[in-house]
Amino acid sequence: MEAASLTDGTAAAALRAFVALLVVVALILATAWGVRRLRGGFVPAAGWFRVRAAHALGPRDRVMLVDAAGAHLLLSVGQNGVRVLHRYDDAPELPEAQAAMPFAERLARMRRGGE
Incomplete structure (x- = not known):
């Protein structure tokens, strides 16, 4: 039973890390889009x-x-x-x-x- 709870905790941590990575990539893309809009897309x-x-x-x-x-x-x-x-x-x-x-x-x- 202890091995099953350890696997669940590891999977949850990996999922949180993956979601955090997606959020960071989305913020980078949103910032690039915003800078491009402010420059007028020139x-x-x-x-x-x-x-x-x-x-x-x-x-x-x-x-x-x-x-x-x-x-x-x-x-x-x-x-x-x-x-x-x-x-x-x-x-x-x-x-x-x-x-x-x-x-x-x-x-x-x-x-x-x-x-």
């Missing part, structure tokens, strides 16, 4: 469609500069759909991206009263 694609630049205007609205099948388009993407804002004849020149100011430097400026 993932540059390869092939005939390429996102050259994107700028968030709000939680669900953004402006995107895309190359699609040889056309250069400025798009407005939001919860009401996608609209073409402008069609470029030639690919527009993009400014060089500026590096963000390091946090420590920004904090030091704020303490001095600058910026």
